[in-house]
Amino acid sequence: MEFPFTARQIVEMGCTAWSGRGDAARVRDAVDRxxxxADAADLADQPVTATSAGERARVGLARVLAQDAVILLLDEPTAAxxxxxxxxxxxxxxxxxxAGRLVLVVLHDLNLAAGYADRIALxxxxxxxxxxxxxDVLTTGRLAAAYRHPIAVTVSDEGTVTVLPATATGKDGLAP
Known part of the structure; x- marks a missing residue:
């Protein structure tokens, strides 16, 4: 079931845990910020039912940020x-x-995880x-075993980890 809440209303819902009477200005500031x-200010007055999946994801992130929680749990925040x-x-x-918050992010894009994570749990x-x-975690052997698929992992001189699955070009033993 979908309701035509505006993006602003959705983000305001993130403030309900800490807001009360007399907090209207504080809520407005938190929502605007x-x-x-989240790069969603241009969506503020649009019904979320009229937005794309990516725009909805940005509104969802804004709602999380408006909560001002010390722990952030983000499940596939880059999807769409x-x-x-x-x-x-x-x-x-x-x-x-x-800023001192505990941030836990679930990602399936291993290159994004490698580029942004301090620690990875596989x-x-x-x-x-x-x-x-x-x-330490994103190694060729470990990932090939985990995904049951040939994987190529490279680490640049700067320490950047890049993960690529083998393709069906014949070079990886998967050719027909």
């Missing part, structure tokens, strides 16, 4: 987002962590398989 941070907004969301998550079949830095 969150919408701007273009590259610019994927990186913006993860930069926001890093900024929240730098789950395999519902169990923790590895926990550590991106370079």
């Amino acid at each position: 969150a919408l701007t941070t 987002l273009d590259i610019r907004h994927q990186h913006r969301v993860l930069a926001i998550a890093r900024a929240q962590a730098a 789950m395999v079949d519902g169990r923790l398989d590895a926990l550590g830095t991106p370079a």
Whole structure:
């Protein structure tokens, strides 16, 4: 069931845990700040039912930011987002962590995880398989075993980890 709440109303719902009577100005400021941070200020007066999946994701992030919680749990926050907004969301998550908040992000894009995470927990079949830095966890052998697919992992001289699945070009033993 969908209701035509505006983006602003959705983000205001994030403030209900801490707002009360007399907090209207504080709520308005928190909502405006969150919408701007999430690059969703232009959506404020639009019904969320008229927005794209990526725009809804940005509104959802704004709602989380408006909560002003000390712990942020973000489940696939980059899904449905273009590259610019994927990186913006993860930069926001890093900024929240730098501000002293605990930030836990679930990602399936291993390159984004490698680029932004301080620590990575690799789950395999519902169990923790590895926990550590991106370079320690995202290894060719570990990922190939976890995904049951050939994987190529490279680490640049600067320490940037890049993960690529093998393709069906014949070079990886998967050719027909």
